[in-house]
Amino acid sequence: MLGLAHNDSFSHGIHPPEMKDETSHLSIRRFPFAPLLIVPLSQHLGKPAVPVVRAGQEIVRGQVIAEADGFVSVNMHAPASGIVKKIALAPGIGGNMLESVYIEPYPASSQEVQDGEPCDLDTASADDIIGAIQRAGIVGLGGAAFPTHVKLKPPEGKRLDTLIINGVECEPYLTTDHRVMLEQTADIFNGIRYLLKATGAAESLIAIEGNKSDAARKLHDECPSDLPVSIRVCPVKYPQGAEKMVIRSLLKREIPSGGLPADVGAICVNVATTAEIGRLLPRGHGIQERVITIGGPGVKRKGNYRIPVGTTVRFALEEAGAAKDISRVFLGGPMMGPSVSNLDIPITKGTSGITAFTTVQINEATGHQKIYPCIHCARCVEACPLFLNPSQLGILAKNEEYDRMVEDYHLMDCFECGACSYVCPSHIPLVQYFRLSKKMIRKLGAAQ
Amino acid sequence: MSIAVLTLAALSFLFASLLVLAHRKLHVDEDPRIDAAHQMLPGTNCGACGFPGCLGLAEAMVSGSALPGKCTVMNEDEREDVAQFLGVDAGAEEKVVARLACAGGTNVARNRARYEGLESCRAATLVAGGGKACFWGCLGLGDCEVVCDLDAIYMDDHNLPVVIEDACTACGDCVDACPKDLFSLHPVSHHLWVACKNLEKGDAVLADCEVACDACGKCAVDAPAGVISMVDNLPVIDYSRNHNVRKAIERCPTGAIVWFEKDKGPVAGRAAPKVIRQRSRQSSPT
Numbered sequence: 001m002l003g004l005a006h007n008d009s010f011s012h013g014i015h016p017p018e019m020k021d022e023t024s025h026l027s028i029r030r031f032p033f034a035p036l037l038i039v040p041l042s043q044h045l046g047k048p049a050v051p052v053v054r055a056g057q058e059i060v061r062g063q064v065i066a067e068a069d070g071f072v073s074v075n076m077h078a079p080a081s082g083i084v085k086k087i088a089l090a091p092g093i094g095g096n097m098l099e100s101v102y103i104e105p106y107p108a109s110s111q112e113v114q115d116g117e118p119c120d121l122d123t124a125s126a127d128d129i130i131g132a133i134q135r136a137g138i139v140g141l142g143g144a145a146f147p148t149h150v151k152l153k154p155p156e157g158k159r160l161d162t163l164i165i166n167g168v169e170c171e172p173y174l175t176t177d178h179r180v181m182l183e184q185t186a187d188i189f190n191g192i193r194y195l196l197k198a199t200g201a202a203e204s205l206i207a208i209e210g211n212k213s214d215a216a217r218k219l220h221d222e223c224p225s226d227l228p229v230s231i232r233v234c235p236v237k238y239p240q241g242a243e244k245m246v247i248r249s250l251l252k253r254e255i256p257s258g259g260l261p262a263d264v265g266a267i268c269v270n271v272a273t274t275a276e277i278g279r280l281l282p283r284g285h286g287i288q289e290r291v292i293t294i295g296g297p298g299v300k301r302k303g304n305y306r307i308p309v310g311t312t313v314r315f316a317l318e319e320a321g322a323a324k325d326i327s328r329v330f331l332g333g334p335m336m337g338p339s340v341s342n343l344d345i346p347i348t349k350g351t352s353g354i355t356a357f358t359t360v361q362i363n364e365a366t367g368h369q370k371i372y373p374c375i376h377c378a379r380c381v382e383a384c385p386l387f388l389n390p391s392q393l394g395i396l397a398k399n400e401e402y403d404r405m406v407e408d409y410h411l412m413d414c415f416e417c418g419a420c421s422y423v424c425p426s427h428i429p430l431v432q433y434f435r436l437s438k439k440m441i442r443k444l445g446a447a448q
Numbered sequence: 449m450s451i452a453v454l455t456l457a458a459l460s461f462l463f464a465s466l467l468v469l470a471h472r473k474l475h476v477d478e479d480p481r482i483d484a485a486h487q488m489l490p491g492t493n494c495g496a497c498g499f500p501g502c503l504g505l506a507e508a509m510v511s512g513s514a515l516p517g518k519c520t521v522m523n524e525d526e527r528e529d530v531a532q533f534l535g536v537d538a539g540a541e542e543k544v545v546a547r548l549a550c551a552g553g554t555n556v557a558r559n560r561a562r563y564e565g566l567e568s569c570r571a572a573t574l575v576a577g578g579g580k581a582c583f584w585g586c587l588g589l590g591d592c593e594v595v596c597d598l599d600a601i602y603m604d605d606h607n608l609p610v611v612i613e614d615a616c617t618a619c620g621d622c623v624d625a626c627p628k629d630l631f632s633l634h635p636v637s638h639h640l641w642v643a644c645k646n647l648e649k650g651d652a653v654l655a656d657c658e659v660a661c662d663a664c665g666k667c668a669v670d671a672p673a674g675v676i677s678m679v680d681n682l683p684v685i686d687y688s689r690n691h692n693v694r695k696a697i698e699r700c701p702t703g704a705i706v707w708f709e710k711d712k713g714p715v716a717g718r719a720a721p722k723v724i725r726q727r728s729r730q731s732s733p734t
Contacts, residue, residue: 089648095577097647341561341576429565436571 006233007207010248012385013237014419016172016335018211023295024175026303028183031289032319033080033105037310038090039065040100043348044139045146046072051101055086062113062285065101068134074147075137077286079308080105091342093331093351100346103310116284121193129198129281137286137349138277142166142177142241142270143332145350148277151269152198154262163195163204164250167271168234168241170209171333174353176291177271179304181208181215184275185222191278192229199267203228206271207246210236238335239417243268245385257413272352287349292316296334298326298356307347314343316354327359335418372426380420380430386413390420390430397433402441411437481534482510488530490521492598494619496544515539520617521598542635544618546601546611549630550586551643551704551714553606557585557657573627581656584645586630592622610713636710640691642683643714644704649681654702658721661704671696 042048049066053059059078066076082105090100119132134149154160165188169177181188192204208216210233220231234240234249244255246268253264261268276287288309295302300321307316313329330337331351347354357365380390389409396405405411411434420430486506493501497518499508508514509530516522516530517539531538563572563579569591572578578587588607600615601622609622613636623631630645642661646653649663663681671693676683683705685691697705703720 091583093576095573095575095583097583339576341563341579342581432565432571432575435574436566436568439570439574 007235007249009235009237009240010245010385012383012387012419013239013245014383014422015236016238016422018236019172019295020175020178020211023173023293023302023304024178024212026175026179028179028291028304028306030111031305031307031311031316033109033308034311034315035104036085036312037079037082037103037105037308038100038312038346039076039079039103039310040090040092040098040346040348041066041076042092042098043076043145043309043350044074045144046070046074046150048099049073049076051087051099053084053087053101055084057084058082059084059103060114061109061111062116062288064135064286065103071134072147072150074139074149075135075286076101077137077288078103079288079310081109082106091345093338093340093345093348095341113283113285113288116286118284119194119281121190121197121282124197126198126200129194132281132284133194133198133277135286136277136280136284138273138280139287139349140270141272141276141290141349141352143336143350143352145348148269148273151267152195154199154267155260158262159265160199160201160262160267161203161265162251162267163192163199163201164246164266164268165192165204165206165271165274166241166243166246166268167206167208167212167215168246169212170236170238170241171335171337171352172238173295173355174293174333175295176293176304176352178212178215180272180275180291181212182218184279185218187275187278188219188271189222189224189227189229189278190282191274191276192227194277194281195267195269195274196228201267203230205229205250206231207250208233209240210234239385239415239419242385242415242417244415257410290347290349290351292347292351293353293355294320295353296330296355296357297361298323298329298358299354309349310346312344312346313340313354316347317343317356320354322356323358325359326356327362328357330355335422336416369427371428374426374428377425379423379425383419383423385417385419386410386415388414390434393437394420394428394430394433397437400440402437402444405437406441411441414438479510482506485509485530485534488526488533489519490526492521492617494521494597494617494621496520496617496619509534509536512536515541517541520544542637543613544633544635545613545616546618546620546622546631547634547638547641547708548586548609548611549632549641549643549645550584550628551608551659551706552580552582552585552657553604553608554588555606556659557582558655560656563587570625570627582646582653582660584628584630584647585657585660586628591625591627592631595621595625597621613710634687636708638685638687638691639708640685640693640696640705641708641714642685642705644682647680647682659703659716662702664701666699666701667696667705670699 047069050069051066053065061081063078064075065078068074082103085102085104087101089097092098130149130152138148139145167177167181216233223229247266289306291306293304329340393409416431418431486503489502497505499505516527527538558581559579560581561579569587569589572587590603592609593601598615600612601609604610618633644661646660653660653662665678667683668676668678675689697707697717699719700717703716706714706716709715
């Protein structure tokens with residue numbers, strides 16, 4: 001492709017079926033308001049927000065309903081105009097119960113959003129922008145839901161030179177970032193301006209995977225000439241979209257074990273997050289909706305939707321038309337997305353999609369799958385993008401030798417991309433072992 | 449040849465004498481009673497006494513800082529034997545056992561999803577909390593049964609762990625193993641027991657589990673003032689007061705508050721529904 005910088009990739013990794021063709025050409029559509037919206041006070045990593053509304057109160061779409069509690073926390077905004085029914089426990093993605101605000105939208109609730117205090121790009125200082133991002137409730141929309149403003153403030157003594165906008169989206173089935181890049185191109189560049197000012201970085205790179213060439217082309221063509229942005233197209237490979245992998249591919253820098261991107265002078269922000277910053281900050285709005293892909297073989301009307309935060313998975317699937325024998329539902333993609341045990345959980349800021357499968361496919365893929373012993377074929381070793389040894393880690397996890405897993409095999413660097421479990425011919429649930437081990441290590445560490 | 453033999457002989461003599469000297473010089477007089485007492489202890493090294501294994505307790509008993517009653521594995525006669533041998537009082541310690549704060553077996557509690565993966569409660573908890581409809585309830589995959597060295601826990605027909613009180617030494621392994629924190633250690637005299645941890649109230653709770661506490665508060669009213677208080681939609685028993693009030697369980701509409709009877713296990717009150725269903729409750733898909 002002329003004029004676009006092609007980029008090397010990282011070593012290792014896998015090539016799962018991309019499955020993006022069914023939704024990648026469908027433009028983003030608005031989703032109706034559900035009769036009941038459940039907004040958890042903890043949709044981000046960090047301290048839950050503190051509610052500032054009470055049961056029975058009338059609220060307007062876009063109004064702040066909960067305020068950040070401390071620095072690692074963000075505001076919550078009303079997804080619809082309506083009435084606060086109650087503030088009570090509601091099931092969350094992890095199967096846990098979270099304090100949430102139940103909102104009953106008015107039947108004819110408008111999509112109009114109440115304007116807040118705008119953050120003007122020309123006059124605002126770096127700290128003003130960081131504060132505005134926190135007030136807007138912006139978190140990493142790629143799935144981790146880490147408060148974005150915390151990332152923008154690097155630890156003392158660290159300088160950021162490069163801003164990476166992550167539009168890789170390597171998860172199968174998901175096409176939200178793809179559509180955002182095509183439809184919110186101007187917002188993205190606006191967001192980059194805010195982010196460059198807030199971080200003081202000199203240049204920015206937009207990373208895109210090769211299967212989204214139309215988006216790369218559009219961003220390249222519409223890039224304002226005064227903005228230090230270059231578009232980099234990476235080869236299609238999973239997990240190209242992981243922060244560590246993007247930085248490795250684009251900058252050839254390696255984040256030290258246990259370190260942050262700031263340690264190598266880089267900051268990585270998801271492209272949808274950037275677009276939201278560019279869209280919301282000039283108007284003083286907050287995140288009260290997000291773009292998700294509802295897809296997978298278990299969904300009839302697949303598509304990309306702008307859905308209010310707090311819509312339950314059940315309502316979303318009913319609206320999009322779920323197959324009768326729907327059997328497994330993931331929030332996000334099938335590689336890293338958590339599977340849900342309850343359809344009444346709300347879609348939060350960190351949910352990038354709903355992927356549903358039917359019984360037939362699940363049975364074909366994993367049904368009656370027996371776990372065999374490790375045959376030391378080393379396929380997982382060749383798949384692991386971090387050069388860990390999943391085979392040995394799996395054996396140690398089975399024997400509960402947690403100390404050796406951490407000290408000799410660097411378990412804590414694993415970001416659970418699932419490449420090892422995907423290639424394992426013995427069907428060993430390696431990532432589940434690692435998650436369990438990490439949990440046990442944290443528990444044992446806390447006990448000491 | 450002869451030089452080699454002589455050198456080796458001289459060396460071995462030298463090292464032997466060094467060993468003899470070291471043995472004399474570094475000799476520690478150990479109370480022979482420690483070893484004898486250690487032999488009399490059960491040797492399970494369960495740690496329930498709070499000392500590092502049976503040898504730790506034996507040393508503590510000989511030094512006088514602990515009494516044989518600390519050991520919960522021995523029976524009355526064995527404790528008396530040790531006490532007589534050491535010439536001390538047996539020290540009457542009340543038997544403590546592990547109790548499970550959930551009664552939601554598969555016959556009464558609903559599953560919302562089917563869990564597939566590692567057969568372990570701890571692993572299942574990390575996959576959307578496991579398939580059980582009640583977030584707080586027992587997942588029934590038996591981590592506690594596996595971790596119990598004394599075989600004092602078995603899984604019943606409805607995948608609910610049962611503690612064999614006579615075998616339980618209150619070592620606390622199951623307390624640590626349970627990812628839902630359902631086990632706690634209690635003296636056997638604590639008959640009154642809340643077998644539920646669900647923090648919600650009303651009909652929503654009963655839709656998930658037939659024997660859950662729906663926070664009606666009848667037990668708190670029926671018990672003498674202060675014994676039972678409702679905290680976060682659950683009755684909390686103040687065991688520092690006289691909690692020997694069986695009438696508190698009688699009006700419980702679900703049987704979430706029970707009376708532990710020796711050899712009979714938990715007994716629900718008269719108002720509790722009699723569950724005769726043997727098979728699993730129907731699960732609705734996801």
